[in-house]
Amino acid sequence: MTGSTDTTPRKAALAFIFLVVLIDVLAFGLIIPVLPHLVEEFTGSASGAALWIGIFGTVFAAIQFVSAPIQGALSDRYGRRPVILLSCLGLGIDFIIMALAPTLWWLLLARVFSGVFSASFSTANAYIADITAPEQRAKSFGLIGAAFGVGFIIGPVIGGWLGEIDLRLPFWFAAALALLNFCYGLFVLPESLPLEKRSARFDWSSARPHASLLFLRRYPAIWGLAAVVFIANLAHYVYPSVFVLFADVRYGWGPREASWVLALVGVCSVIVNVLVIGRVVKAFGERRALIFGLSCGVVGFVVYAFAGQGWIFLLGLPISALWALAAPATQALVTQQVGADMQGRIQGALMSLVSVAGIVAPISFASVFGLFISDRAPVEFPGAPWMLAAAFLLVAVAIAWRHARPPSEGAAGSS
Secondary structure: OOOOOOHHHHHHHHHHHHHHHHHHHHHHHHHOOOHHHHHHHHHOOHHHHHHHHHHHHHHHHHHHHHHHHHHHHHHHHHOHHHHHHHHHHHHHHHHHHHHHOOOHHHHHHHHHHHHHHHHHHHHHHHHHHHHOOHHHHHHHHHHHHHHHHHHHHHHHHHHHHHHHHOOOHHHHHHHHHHHHHHHHHHHHOOOOOOHHHOOOOOOHHHHOHHHHHHHHOOOHHHHHHHHHHHHHHHHHOHHHHHHHHHHHHHHOOOHHHHHHHHHHHHHHHHHHHHHHHHHHHHHHOHHHHHHHHHHHHHHHHHHHHHOOOHHHHHHHHHHHHHHHHHHHHHHHHHHOOOOHHHHHHHHHHHHHHHHHHHHHHHHHHHHHHHHHOOOOOOOOOOOHHHHHHHHHHHHHHHHHHHHOOOOOOOHHHOO
Protein backbone atom coordinates (compact mmCIF):
# COMPACT_ATOMS: atom_id res chain seq x y z
CA MET A 1 0.00 0.00 0.00
CA THR A 2 2.91 2.34 0.63
CA GLY A 3 3.52 4.47 -2.39
CA SER A 4 0.15 3.77 -3.94
CA THR A 5 -1.33 6.57 -6.03
CA ASP A 6 -4.78 5.92 -4.57
CA THR A 7 -4.56 7.74 -1.26
CA THR A 8 -8.26 7.53 -0.32
CA PRO A 9 -8.10 3.97 1.13
CA ARG A 10 -4.86 4.87 2.93
CA LYS A 11 -6.43 7.97 4.48
CA ALA A 12 -9.52 6.00 5.52
CA ALA A 13 -7.35 3.32 7.12
CA LEU A 14 -5.21 5.92 8.90
CA ALA A 15 -8.37 7.59 10.18
CA PHE A 16 -9.59 4.28 11.58
CA ILE A 17 -6.26 3.57 13.30
CA PHE A 18 -6.50 7.05 14.81
CA LEU A 19 -9.97 6.15 16.11
CA VAL A 20 -8.75 2.78 17.41
CA VAL A 21 -6.04 4.44 19.49
CA LEU A 22 -8.28 7.36 20.50
CA ILE A 23 -11.11 5.12 21.70
CA ASP A 24 -8.72 2.73 23.46
CA VAL A 25 -7.03 5.61 25.30
CA LEU A 26 -10.39 7.28 25.94
CA ALA A 27 -11.72 4.04 27.40
CA PHE A 28 -8.75 3.73 29.75
CA GLY A 29 -8.98 7.43 30.61
CA LEU A 30 -12.62 6.94 31.58
CA ILE A 31 -11.71 4.59 34.42
CA ILE A 32 -8.79 6.64 35.82
CA PRO A 33 -10.95 8.72 38.22
CA VAL A 34 -13.05 5.78 39.43
CA LEU A 35 -10.80 2.70 39.59
CA PRO A 36 -9.07 3.79 42.85
CA HIS A 37 -12.44 4.40 44.49
CA LEU A 38 -13.76 1.04 43.33
CA VAL A 39 -10.66 -0.64 44.74
CA GLU A 40 -11.17 1.32 47.97
CA GLU A 41 -14.68 -0.15 48.26
CA PHE A 42 -13.12 -3.62 48.25
CA THR A 43 -10.20 -2.84 50.60
CA GLY A 44 -12.03 -0.56 53.02
CA SER A 45 -9.21 1.97 53.31
CA ALA A 46 -7.37 4.53 51.20
CA SER A 47 -3.96 3.13 52.17
CA GLY A 48 -5.00 -0.37 51.14
CA ALA A 49 -6.37 0.98 47.89
CA ALA A 50 -3.06 2.78 47.16
CA LEU A 51 -1.15 -0.48 47.63
CA TRP A 52 -3.46 -2.41 45.31
CA ILE A 53 -3.46 0.32 42.66
CA GLY A 54 0.33 0.01 42.64
CA ILE A 55 0.02 -3.76 42.24
CA PHE A 56 -2.48 -3.27 39.43
CA GLY A 57 -0.09 -0.95 37.61
CA THR A 58 2.86 -3.33 37.94
CA VAL A 59 0.81 -6.34 36.82
CA PHE A 60 -0.61 -4.40 33.88
CA ALA A 61 2.86 -3.34 32.68
CA ALA A 62 4.30 -6.83 33.21
CA ILE A 63 1.51 -8.43 31.15
CA GLN A 64 2.07 -5.90 28.38
CA PHE A 65 5.77 -6.76 28.46
CA VAL A 66 4.89 -10.37 27.66
CA SER A 67 1.99 -9.72 25.29
CA ALA A 68 3.32 -6.96 23.05
CA PRO A 69 5.98 -9.02 21.19
CA ILE A 70 3.51 -11.90 20.76
CA GLN A 71 0.95 -9.59 19.17
CA GLY A 72 3.63 -8.05 16.98
CA ALA A 73 4.81 -11.45 15.74
CA LEU A 74 1.22 -12.59 15.15
CA SER A 75 0.54 -9.49 13.06
CA ASP A 76 3.67 -10.13 10.98
CA ARG A 77 2.47 -13.67 10.27
CA TYR A 78 -1.33 -13.31 9.97
CA GLY A 79 -1.81 -9.62 9.22
CA ARG A 80 -2.55 -6.49 11.24
CA ARG A 81 -6.34 -6.48 10.82
CA PRO A 82 -7.25 -9.62 12.81
CA VAL A 83 -4.92 -8.67 15.69
CA ILE A 84 -6.36 -5.15 15.95
CA LEU A 85 -9.97 -6.35 15.75
CA LEU A 86 -9.40 -9.08 18.33
CA SER A 87 -7.89 -6.48 20.64
CA CYS A 88 -10.92 -4.19 20.31
CA LEU A 89 -13.28 -7.10 21.01
CA GLY A 90 -11.20 -8.32 23.94
CA LEU A 91 -11.06 -4.87 25.55
CA GLY A 92 -14.83 -4.50 25.24
CA ILE A 93 -15.42 -7.81 26.99
CA ASP A 94 -12.78 -6.99 29.59
CA PHE A 95 -14.43 -3.70 30.56
CA ILE A 96 -17.71 -5.58 31.04
CA ILE A 97 -15.91 -7.99 33.39
CA MET A 98 -14.56 -5.01 35.34
CA ALA A 99 -18.01 -3.45 35.54
CA LEU A 100 -19.40 -6.68 37.01
CA ALA A 101 -16.41 -7.50 39.26
CA PRO A 102 -17.75 -8.69 42.65
CA THR A 103 -14.32 -9.03 44.31
CA LEU A 104 -10.88 -7.44 44.24
CA TRP A 105 -9.33 -10.57 42.73
CA TRP A 106 -11.88 -10.53 39.91
CA LEU A 107 -10.89 -6.93 39.22
CA LEU A 108 -7.20 -7.88 39.23
CA LEU A 109 -7.89 -10.68 36.75
CA ALA A 110 -9.65 -8.16 34.52
CA ARG A 111 -6.55 -5.93 34.61
CA VAL A 112 -4.51 -8.89 33.44
CA PHE A 113 -6.75 -9.22 30.38
CA SER A 114 -6.53 -5.46 29.86
CA GLY A 115 -2.76 -5.77 29.68
CA VAL A 116 -3.04 -8.51 27.06
CA PHE A 117 -5.42 -6.73 24.72
CA SER A 118 -4.11 -3.19 25.10
CA ALA A 119 -0.76 -4.33 23.71
CA SER A 120 -2.28 -3.72 20.24
CA PHE A 121 -0.72 -0.25 20.16
CA SER A 122 2.38 -1.92 18.73
CA THR A 123 0.26 -3.40 15.92
CA ALA A 124 -1.29 0.00 15.25
CA ASN A 125 2.21 1.44 14.82
CA ALA A 126 3.12 -1.37 12.44
CA TYR A 127 -0.08 -0.70 10.48
CA ILE A 128 0.94 2.93 10.03
CA ALA A 129 4.37 1.85 8.80
CA ASP A 130 2.65 -0.41 6.25
CA ILE A 131 0.41 2.27 4.73
CA THR A 132 2.60 5.37 4.97
CA ALA A 133 5.60 6.39 2.89
CA PRO A 134 8.80 6.71 4.96
CA GLU A 135 8.97 10.49 4.58
CA GLN A 136 5.37 10.83 5.89
CA ARG A 137 5.63 8.49 8.88
CA ALA A 138 6.66 11.06 11.49
CA LYS A 139 3.55 13.10 10.66
CA SER A 140 1.34 10.00 10.81
CA PHE A 141 2.82 8.88 14.12
CA GLY A 142 2.17 12.43 15.31
CA LEU A 143 -1.55 11.84 14.72
CA ILE A 144 -1.35 8.80 16.99
CA GLY A 145 0.31 10.98 19.61
CA ALA A 146 -2.57 13.43 19.20
CA ALA A 147 -5.02 10.56 19.79
CA PHE A 148 -3.29 9.81 23.07
CA GLY A 149 -3.49 13.46 24.06
CA VAL A 150 -7.17 13.84 23.19
CA GLY A 151 -8.06 10.58 24.93
CA PHE A 152 -6.36 11.57 28.16
CA ILE A 153 -7.96 15.02 28.08
CA ILE A 154 -11.53 13.87 27.51
CA GLY A 155 -11.53 10.43 29.14
CA PRO A 156 -10.95 11.39 32.80
CA VAL A 157 -13.44 14.27 32.54
CA ILE A 158 -16.22 11.99 31.24
CA GLY A 159 -15.21 9.23 33.63
CA GLY A 160 -15.37 11.57 36.61
CA TRP A 161 -18.80 12.83 35.59
CA LEU A 162 -20.18 9.31 35.06
CA GLY A 163 -18.54 8.11 38.26
CA GLU A 164 -20.52 10.68 40.24
CA ILE A 165 -23.64 8.84 39.07
CA ASP A 166 -22.31 5.31 39.63
CA LEU A 167 -18.74 4.07 40.09
CA ARG A 168 -19.28 1.25 37.61
CA LEU A 169 -20.93 3.34 34.90
CA PRO A 170 -17.61 4.45 33.30
CA PHE A 171 -16.68 0.79 32.81
CA TRP A 172 -19.91 0.15 30.91
CA PHE A 173 -19.33 3.25 28.79
CA ALA A 174 -15.76 2.17 28.04
CA ALA A 175 -17.01 -1.31 27.05
CA ALA A 176 -19.52 0.24 24.66
CA LEU A 177 -16.82 2.35 23.01
CA ALA A 178 -14.49 -0.62 22.53
CA LEU A 179 -17.24 -2.85 21.10
CA LEU A 180 -18.42 -0.10 18.75
CA ASN A 181 -14.81 0.22 17.64
CA PHE A 182 -14.75 -3.50 16.88
CA CYS A 183 -17.98 -3.35 14.86
CA TYR A 184 -16.80 -0.31 12.92
CA GLY A 185 -13.44 -1.91 12.12
CA LEU A 186 -15.05 -5.18 11.10
CA PHE A 187 -16.67 -3.41 8.15
CA VAL A 188 -14.20 -0.62 7.46
CA LEU A 189 -10.61 -1.63 8.27
CA PRO A 190 -8.67 -3.12 5.33
CA GLU A 191 -5.64 -5.33 5.76
CA SER A 192 -2.39 -3.39 5.40
CA LEU A 193 0.10 -6.27 5.08
CA PRO A 194 -0.13 -8.24 1.81
CA LEU A 195 0.39 -11.99 1.89
CA GLU A 196 3.69 -11.77 0.03
CA LYS A 197 5.15 -9.47 2.71
CA ARG A 198 4.16 -11.56 5.72
CA SER A 199 6.52 -13.75 7.72
CA ALA A 200 6.72 -17.31 6.47
CA ARG A 201 5.86 -18.72 9.90
CA PHE A 202 5.09 -17.71 13.46
CA ASP A 203 8.21 -18.16 15.58
CA TRP A 204 7.47 -18.51 19.29
CA SER A 205 11.13 -18.07 20.14
CA SER A 206 11.21 -14.56 18.65
CA ALA A 207 7.91 -13.67 20.37
CA ARG A 208 9.25 -14.23 23.87
CA PRO A 209 9.88 -10.90 25.63
CA HIS A 210 13.61 -11.33 26.22
CA ALA A 211 14.03 -12.75 22.71
CA SER A 212 12.21 -9.78 21.23
CA LEU A 213 14.63 -7.44 22.98
CA LEU A 214 17.60 -9.44 21.71
CA PHE A 215 15.98 -9.25 18.27
CA LEU A 216 16.52 -5.49 18.35
CA ARG A 217 20.27 -6.02 18.58
CA ARG A 218 20.28 -7.35 15.04
CA TYR A 219 19.76 -3.73 13.98
CA PRO A 220 22.43 -1.52 15.60
CA ALA A 221 20.69 1.75 14.68
CA ILE A 222 17.40 0.49 16.13
CA TRP A 223 19.15 -0.70 19.29
CA GLY A 224 20.27 2.85 19.99
CA LEU A 225 16.85 4.27 19.16
CA ALA A 226 15.24 1.61 21.35
CA ALA A 227 17.32 2.91 24.25
CA VAL A 228 15.92 6.37 23.54
CA VAL A 229 12.36 4.96 23.57
CA PHE A 230 12.96 3.23 26.89
CA ILE A 231 14.59 6.21 28.61
CA ALA A 232 12.03 8.70 27.30
CA ASN A 233 9.15 6.56 28.57
CA LEU A 234 10.97 6.11 31.86
CA ALA A 235 11.10 9.90 32.22
CA HIS A 236 7.46 10.34 31.17
CA TYR A 237 6.23 8.25 34.11
CA VAL A 238 7.15 11.14 36.42
CA TYR A 239 3.74 12.67 35.58
CA PRO A 240 1.47 9.84 36.79
CA SER A 241 3.91 8.87 39.56
CA VAL A 242 4.27 12.11 41.51
CA PHE A 243 2.54 15.07 39.87
CA VAL A 244 -0.63 15.11 42.00
CA LEU A 245 1.32 14.78 45.25
CA PHE A 246 3.97 17.26 44.09
CA ALA A 247 1.32 19.83 43.17
CA ASP A 248 -0.27 19.46 46.60
CA VAL A 249 3.01 19.71 48.54
CA ARG A 250 4.55 22.51 46.47
CA TYR A 251 1.56 24.68 45.51
CA GLY A 252 -1.37 23.47 47.60
CA TRP A 253 -3.28 22.38 44.49
CA GLY A 254 -6.15 19.96 45.07
CA PRO A 255 -7.41 17.25 42.70
CA ARG A 256 -9.44 19.74 40.65
CA GLU A 257 -6.50 22.07 40.00
CA ALA A 258 -4.21 19.15 39.28
CA SER A 259 -6.65 17.64 36.79
CA TRP A 260 -6.91 20.92 34.90
CA VAL A 261 -3.13 21.20 34.68
CA LEU A 262 -2.91 17.65 33.35
CA ALA A 263 -5.61 18.51 30.83
CA LEU A 264 -3.53 21.50 29.76
CA VAL A 265 -0.54 19.18 29.32
CA GLY A 266 -2.70 17.07 27.01
CA VAL A 267 -3.89 20.11 25.04
CA CYS A 268 -0.32 21.28 24.49
CA SER A 269 0.64 17.77 23.37
CA VAL A 270 -2.22 17.63 20.86
CA ILE A 271 -1.24 21.02 19.41
CA VAL A 272 2.36 19.89 18.93
CA ASN A 273 1.38 16.52 17.46
CA VAL A 274 -1.18 17.93 15.02
CA LEU A 275 0.25 21.28 14.00
CA VAL A 276 3.98 21.24 14.67
CA ILE A 277 5.51 17.79 14.07
CA GLY A 278 4.85 17.54 10.34
CA ARG A 279 6.28 20.98 9.65
CA VAL A 280 9.35 20.57 11.85
CA VAL A 281 10.26 17.14 10.47
CA LYS A 282 9.77 18.33 6.90
CA ALA A 283 11.98 21.35 7.50
CA PHE A 284 14.73 19.80 9.62
CA GLY A 285 14.46 16.00 9.34
CA GLU A 286 13.72 13.31 11.91
CA ARG A 287 17.12 13.39 13.63
CA ARG A 288 17.09 17.09 14.46
CA ALA A 289 13.43 16.95 15.46
CA LEU A 290 14.20 14.08 17.84
CA ILE A 291 17.16 15.81 19.50
CA PHE A 292 15.35 19.15 19.74
CA GLY A 293 12.26 17.50 21.25
CA LEU A 294 14.26 15.65 23.90
CA SER A 295 16.19 18.84 24.74
CA CYS A 296 12.94 20.73 25.27
CA GLY A 297 11.86 17.98 27.65
CA VAL A 298 15.06 18.49 29.65
CA VAL A 299 14.51 22.26 29.88
CA GLY A 300 10.82 21.86 30.79
CA PHE A 301 11.55 19.41 33.60
CA VAL A 302 14.24 21.68 35.04
CA VAL A 303 11.69 24.52 35.09
CA TYR A 304 9.23 22.24 36.91
CA ALA A 305 11.88 21.22 39.45
CA PHE A 306 12.78 24.76 40.51
CA ALA A 307 9.39 26.47 40.03
CA GLY A 308 8.65 27.93 43.45
CA GLN A 309 5.21 29.16 42.40
CA GLY A 310 2.45 27.57 40.36
CA TRP A 311 2.53 30.18 37.57
CA ILE A 312 6.22 29.47 36.98
CA PHE A 313 5.42 25.76 36.71
CA LEU A 314 2.81 26.58 34.07
CA LEU A 315 5.43 28.49 32.06
CA GLY A 316 7.25 25.20 31.64
CA LEU A 317 4.28 23.48 30.00
CA PRO A 318 4.69 24.81 26.43
CA ILE A 319 8.43 24.12 26.59
CA SER A 320 8.07 20.53 27.74
CA ALA A 321 5.19 20.04 25.28
CA LEU A 322 7.72 20.27 22.43
CA TRP A 323 9.12 17.01 23.79
CA ALA A 324 6.22 15.44 21.85
CA LEU A 325 8.34 15.93 18.71
CA ALA A 326 10.62 13.13 19.84
CA ALA A 327 8.31 10.09 19.83
CA PRO A 328 7.03 10.23 16.21
CA ALA A 329 10.48 11.19 14.96
CA THR A 330 11.92 8.14 16.73
CA GLN A 331 9.21 5.86 15.36
CA ALA A 332 9.81 7.17 11.84
CA LEU A 333 13.55 6.46 12.08
CA VAL A 334 12.92 2.99 13.49
CA THR A 335 10.44 1.95 10.81
CA GLN A 336 12.86 3.04 8.07
CA GLN A 337 15.40 0.46 9.22
CA VAL A 338 13.43 -2.73 8.48
CA GLY A 339 11.10 -4.22 5.90
CA ALA A 340 7.34 -4.78 6.19
CA ASP A 341 7.70 -8.37 7.43
CA MET A 342 9.57 -7.15 10.53
CA GLN A 343 7.51 -4.11 11.55
CA GLY A 344 5.22 -5.99 13.93
CA ARG A 345 8.06 -7.65 15.82
CA ILE A 346 10.02 -4.41 16.03
CA GLN A 347 7.01 -2.53 17.39
CA GLY A 348 6.23 -5.36 19.79
CA ALA A 349 9.78 -5.26 21.13
CA LEU A 350 9.58 -1.48 21.59
CA MET A 351 6.28 -1.85 23.42
CA SER A 352 7.95 -4.37 25.72
CA LEU A 353 10.55 -1.74 26.57
CA VAL A 354 7.76 0.72 27.35
CA SER A 355 6.23 -1.88 29.66
CA VAL A 356 9.54 -2.38 31.46
CA ALA A 357 9.66 1.37 32.01
CA GLY A 358 6.15 1.15 33.45
CA ILE A 359 7.29 -1.51 35.91
CA VAL A 360 10.36 0.28 37.30
CA ALA A 361 9.64 4.02 36.91
CA PRO A 362 6.71 4.64 39.31
CA ILE A 363 8.48 3.23 42.35
CA SER A 364 11.69 5.06 41.41
CA PHE A 365 10.07 8.50 41.14
CA ALA A 366 7.84 7.93 44.17
CA SER A 367 10.84 6.88 46.28
CA VAL A 368 12.86 9.94 45.27
CA PHE A 369 9.92 12.22 45.97
CA GLY A 370 9.28 10.60 49.34
CA LEU A 371 12.93 10.92 50.32
CA PHE A 372 13.28 14.60 49.43
CA ILE A 373 10.19 15.69 51.34
CA SER A 374 11.00 13.60 54.42
CA ASP A 375 13.05 14.31 57.54
CA ARG A 376 15.80 12.09 56.09
CA ALA A 377 16.32 14.36 53.08
CA PRO A 378 19.80 15.89 52.72
CA VAL A 379 17.91 18.99 51.55
CA GLU A 380 14.19 19.60 51.17
CA PHE A 381 13.58 19.50 47.43
CA PRO A 382 10.13 18.37 46.19
CA GLY A 383 11.30 18.96 42.61
CA ALA A 384 13.85 16.12 42.81
CA PRO A 385 11.78 13.69 40.68
CA TRP A 386 11.63 16.25 37.87
CA MET A 387 15.41 16.62 38.00
CA LEU A 388 15.74 12.84 37.81
CA ALA A 389 13.47 12.83 34.75
CA ALA A 390 15.55 15.64 33.21
CA ALA A 391 18.71 13.60 33.79
CA PHE A 392 17.12 10.62 32.05
CA LEU A 393 16.24 12.74 29.02
CA LEU A 394 19.73 14.23 28.92
CA VAL A 395 21.11 10.70 28.58
CA ALA A 396 18.56 10.09 25.81
CA VAL A 397 19.81 13.22 23.99
CA ALA A 398 23.37 11.85 24.05
CA ILE A 399 22.26 8.46 22.72
CA ALA A 400 20.09 10.04 20.02
CA TRP A 401 22.99 12.26 18.94
CA ARG A 402 25.03 9.15 18.22
CA HIS A 403 22.42 6.69 16.93
CA ALA A 404 19.65 8.72 15.27
CA ARG A 405 20.93 8.43 11.72
CA PRO A 406 19.09 7.84 8.44
CA PRO A 407 19.21 4.18 7.41
CA SER A 408 22.04 3.12 5.14
CA GLU A 409 21.08 2.12 1.61
CA GLY A 410 19.44 -1.29 1.59
CA ALA A 411 19.06 -1.52 5.39
CA ALA A 412 15.31 -1.37 5.20
CA GLY A 413 15.06 -4.74 3.66
CA SER A 414 17.47 -6.58 5.89
CA SER A 415 16.30 -9.28 8.23
